[in-house]
Amino acid sequence: MQTTSTGPALFNFDNSYAHELDGFYRLWQPEASSKPQLIRLNRELAEELLADAEQLAGPDGISVLAGNLLPAGAEPLAQAYAGHQFGGFSPRLGDGRALLLGEVIDRHGKRRDIAFKGSGRTPFSRSGDGKCALGPALREYLIGEAMAALGIPTTRALAVVATGDQVRRERSLPGAVLTRIAASHVRVGTFEFFATHHGPERVKQLADYVIRRHDPQLAGHAQPYLALLEAVAERQAELIARWLGVGFIHGVMNTDNMTISGETIDYGPCAFMEAYDPATVFSSIDHHGRYAYGQQASIAQWNLARLAETLLPLIDDDSERAIALATAVLEAFPERHAHYWLKVMRGKLGLDHSENMTVDRRLATDFLELLRQRKIDFTNGFRALYDAANGQNAPLHQLFGDDAQFVHWKNAWQARQPQRSEQQIAAMKRANPCYIARNHQVEYALEAAVEQQDLAPFERLLAVLEQPFDARTGDADYAEPAPLAVTANYQTFCGT
Numbered sequence: 001m002q003t004t005s006t007g008p009a010l011f012n013f014d015n016s017y018a019h020e021l022d023g024f025y026r027l028w029q030p031e032a033s034s035k036p037q038l039i040r041l042n043r044e045l046a047e048e049l050l051a052d053a054e055q056l057a058g059p060d061g062i063s064v065l066a067g068n069l070l071p072a073g074a075e076p077l078a079q080a081y082a083g084h085q086f087g088g089f090s091p092r093l094g095d096g097r098a099l100l101l102g103e104v105i106d107r108h109g110k111r112r113d114i115a116f117k118g119s120g121r122t123p124f125s126r127s128g129d130g131k132c133a134l135g136p137a138l139r140e141y142l143i144g145e146a147m148a149a150l151g152i153p154t155t156r157a158l159a160v161v162a163t164g165d166q167v168r169r170e171r172s173l174p175g176a177v178l179t180r181i182a183a184s185h186v187r188v189g190t191f192e193f194f195a196t197h198h199g200p201e202r203v204k205q206l207a208d209y210v211i212r213r214h215d216p217q218l219a220g221h222a223q224p225y226l227a228l229l230e231a232v233a234e235r236q237a238e239l240i241a242r243w244l245g246v247g248f249i250h251g252v253m254n255t256d257n258m259t260i261s262g263e264t265i266d267y268g269p270c271a272f273m274e275a276y277d278p279a280t281v282f283s284s285i286d287h288h289g290r291y292a293y294g295q296q297a298s299i300a301q302w303n304l305a306r307l308a309e310t311l312l313p314l315i316d317d318d319s320e321r322a323i324a325l326a327t328a329v330l331e332a333f334p335e336r337h338a339h340y341w342l343k344v345m346r347g348k349l350g351l352d353h354s355e356n357m358t359v360d361r362r363l364a365t366d367f368l369e370l371l372r373q374r375k376i377d378f379t380n381g382f383r384a385l386y387d388a389a390n391g392q393n394a395p396l397h398q399l400f401g402d403d404a405q406f407v408h409w410k411n412a413w414q415a416r417q418p419q420r421s422e423q424q425i426a427a428m429k430r431a432n433p434c435y436i437a438r439n440h441q442v443e444y445a446l447e448a449a450v451e452q453q454d455l456a457p458f459e460r461l462l463a464v465l466e467q468p469f470d471a472r473t474g475d476a477d478y479a480e481p482a483p484l485a486v487t488a489n490y491q492t493f494c495g496t
């Protein structure tokens, strides 16, 4: 049924989605690029995928990464999915500008998707052109890799190739293809598509596939689909807590942008918060703050409810009973998330495990409130706590001075844990990065790349973000927040 390519053998494909989910996608070919140029290759990630980085950076590799040549074993396909976007249901979305080339088993034995973004129109493109501009492709590369370096589950970027073609947006921009690696691209919206258009049998087929791929321990479970919902909820509860711990705002948490695997996906209008304020929103289209920093856990719960609805017929024949079981999972979400949030915050505050959760939660919320009232940078505020725990009090003093309220908090913090082992200090450092992808730095790097074809600022920023925990005097600029007035007017856009 499928036509498998016989081009250069760059990846050792093993395509489960194409073989096990016939009817969940359309086989499709990428559009060719007129003058491909390799902008960035993630050599380390290539090795992790057991691919030869040299070969990928060579002429055949670049042709493949540009969509001009199909590697042996690829079975490119566009996945079908639906999605709730800003609360409204879009029954037909799907890969409108993306293609899954296939899957490989990586060096660690993990199955990974290799997919293009920006490879041209597909049957799901609707009115879109199927293209991606270079700026957004580099943005996804930069921020995704920054998240990976922070240890947060995320899709990865393998490569960005400039196509040599222009894409029309508000103005004409250079086009690009991003090659994205993911644990899978199955989304909440994938379940919604099949629940809406095809019914429970197809949803079951998808759920069984997902269980084999992501939750094999659930095979043979007495209630596998309820357990699947629980597993997805668990991953999201932790993921969002990890986001909050680094000030990350996804910006467009539509159900089509929420993975079943628990990886962060789709770096469109996302951004890192600077001065702490849970109401922070950067996305130009998020007028009501639906996806604000502090809303992300409740939105995840809302999205999980959409997933739960698709699973109800599989959970129990008696719909009342199915609803009761699923509702219990959804209602447990805030507590699951609170558990991970406290874990993240304890890490950041350098507090060891304790039975007394109330005290620690209070220390965390009080510190956040101090940051909020004083408009202090989230990353630098926490990093200064690490510095203090590590014997350097100057950064904390620089941020707070002799502020009586702060001194009061600091005394309570120190009383809670007067001593830390070297190991605990090292762990605290890993919880409090020195460098995050600051908006003005990201914009500067992308503008140089797109407007001046100067990749040096991008490469430099990427190098900084790949080592986020060690402070380096030469990189001090990258730890500086933008002026408050700049941040107040900062807007991000969907990656189109």
Ligand code: AMP
Pocket (backbone or CB within 6 Å): 093, 094, 095, 096, 097, 098, 124, 125, 126, 127, 128, 129, 130, 131, 132, 256, 257, 266, 268, 494, 495, 496
């Ligand atoms: P996103 O905002 O990137 O998550 O995309 C939401 C939906 O719009 C997905 O179905 C995409 O495939 C589709 N889409 C976004 N941009 C384009 C484009 N330029 N051409 C075709 N489809 C697109």
Ligand code: MG
Pocket (backbone or CB within 6 Å): 256, 257, 266
């Ligand atoms: Mg998307």
